[in-house]
Amino acid sequence: MKHFLLIIAVIFLATGYISAQENAFTLSGGYVFTNLEEVDENANGFRINGLYEFNPGLGKFSHGITVAYLRTGVSNTVGSQTADYTLTNLPIYYAPKFIFGNESFKGFLKGALGTHSSWYKRTGTLGDLDSQDWGFYGGASLGAIKSFNEKVFINIEYEWAYLSNSFYRDGFVNSIMAGIGFRF
Secondary structure, three states, X not given: OHXXXXXXXXXXXHHHHHHOOEEEEEEEEEEEEEEEOOOOOEEEEEEEEEEEEEEHHHOOXXXXXXXXXXXXXXXXXXXXXXXXXXXXXXXXXXXXXXXXXXOOEEEEEEEEEEEEEXXXXXXXXXXXXXXXXXXXXXXXXXXXXXXXXXXXXXXXXXXXXXXXXXXXXXXXXXEEEXXXXXXX
């Protein structure tokens, strides 16, 4: 009998916890800049992000999974030789978030911990080079969320990330993004 009552209690507690969970999807995009190896100028480009997150218990912490597409490029001329560099990244990472603020306007701090694939292309007068690499992706971001109603919000965020591969001079990528999100 005690086991039966314990199972019933766990089911009721789990049902209440699940109903107190909020899920959200955010689609954002923006500007990216970084330093490439062999190039004296900053490479810049664009970024597209998809973030699925859930907030258990409607608390201050949420958990998310992000899939992003980054594309940066730069043209470099040294003497009479010109080279065009293009770097494409596909990071996939876990994104824990700490949320603070009131109901309609909130700030957040978000982490990033995962992996990425990178495609490197250099074209120039000395020939072409294509390569692929993968590695660690980690970083942090700071942002704000403005809610319009219970289901729709917009956000803005700055993300600093480190990508471990041989194509970057220092491995740092900076992103400034804005997006729209939906809670369900």
